[in-house]
Amino acid sequence: MPRICFLINPKSGTDRRQDVPALIAQHIDKSVADYEIRLTEYAGHAETLARQAAAEGFRTVVAVGGDGTVNEVGRGLLGTAAALGIVPRGSGNGLARHLRIPLALPAAVRRMCRPEFQRIDVGHINGRAFFCTAGLGFDAHVSKMFAQAGTRGLSTYVKVALREYRHYQPTAVAVTLNGQTLHTDCYVLAFANAAQYGNNAYIAPLADIRDGLLDLCLIDSLPIVRAVRVSLGLALGNLPASGAAVFHTSRHIRVQAAAPLGFHIDGDYAGDAQEFEVALTPLALEVAK
Numbered sequence: 001m002p003r004i005c006f007l008i009n010p011k012s013g014t015d016r017r018q019d020v021p022a023l024i025a026q027h028i029d030k031s032v033a034d035y036e037i038r039l040t041e042y043a044g045h046a047e048t049l050a051r052q053a054a055a056e057g058f059r060t061v062v063a064v065g066g067d068g069t070v071n072e073v074g075r076g077l078l079g080t081a082a083a084l085g086i087v088p089r090g091s092g093n094g095l096a097r098h099l100r101i102p103l104a105l106p107a108a109v110r111r112m113c114r115p116e117f118q119r120i121d122v123g124h125i126n127g128r129a130f131f132c133t134a135g136l137g138f139d140a141h142v143s144k145m146f147a148q149a150g151t152r153g154l155s156t157y158v159k160v161a162l163r164e165y166r167h168y169q170p171t172a173v174a175v176t177l178n179g180q181t182l183h184t185d186c187y188v189l190a191f192a193n194a195a196q197y198g199n200n201a202y203i204a205p206l207a208d209i210r211d212g213l214l215d216l217c218l219i220d221s222l223p224i225v226r227a228v229r230v231s232l233g234l235a236l237g238n239l240p241a242s243g244a245a246v247f248h249t250s251r252h253i254r255v256q257a258a259a260p261l262g263f264h265i266d267g268d269y270a271g272d273a274q275e276f277e278v279a280l281t282p283l284a285l286e287v288a289k
């Protein structure tokens, strides 16, 4: 019988009152899978736990959390024989939504018992893996401010984004891809493996997680009229057709910024840098969906 290891981030999600281990026990189909539950104790712990679980022979290691937890578990599973599963508990759930994993816990747990296995591409930015999106500029800046906001959820995110929009300035960058160098300003430069940031905000609706390419979305400036068009494009999934952003596809991108620029990995602020090396490894991770 296949073995599933559920790794729960007790800090993720907005509803902490739920007894997640009890709900998993209630909804798992014990006739098709054996399971164990382990809890993370600190940020970064899920990566170690995932690698351990893979070494112990679990077929699927399930991230029970948001995209931050999914990223840690995915990193831990790279190069192992175990597949990444997801029981979405975050506020955005970008990868779970892209893979069409149910958002409700009971249905997601049942899906993990009888999943379809599939390999997906994996992105790297300055050597760090991402599975959904990474990016430079305003979205990374908002992730940083959001992490300091004290409360979470979509409404806090929107509040922080509107506040920061008033004074955020773009940075000059040179972007090398497909044998050419573009000299431009970077308000947002997103590298999309999956189509959305989470919350059905489609930064690159045409992104295919198995095509061996990253979809780049470049916004060089964001005056108010364009900000409205970008917001609508994100919500409606028609940003490329809207003309409010420029798109490219590539497997390897280099960015040189005129000043240190914040970047995010799967929605979590990851630091500032002036040089970025972004690459994609095709079909490097198996997922259970």
Ligand SMILES: Nc1ncnc2c1ncn2[C@@H]1O[C@H](COP(=O)(O)OP(=O)(O)OP(=O)(O)O)[C@@H](O)[C@H]1O
Residues within 6 Å of the ligand: 009, 010, 011, 012, 013, 014, 040, 041, 042, 043, 044, 045, 065, 066, 067, 068, 069, 070, 072, 089, 090, 091, 092, 093, 152, 198, 267, 268
């Ligand atoms: N036991 C823990 N204590 C404190 N932090 C933890 C613990 N386990 C995991 N974390 C950290 O919590 C962070 C947030 O988790 P995650 O992204 O899964 O949830 P979220 O922020 O609620 O969801 P979303 O990213 O969708 O908003 C992760 O970056 C992870 O490193």
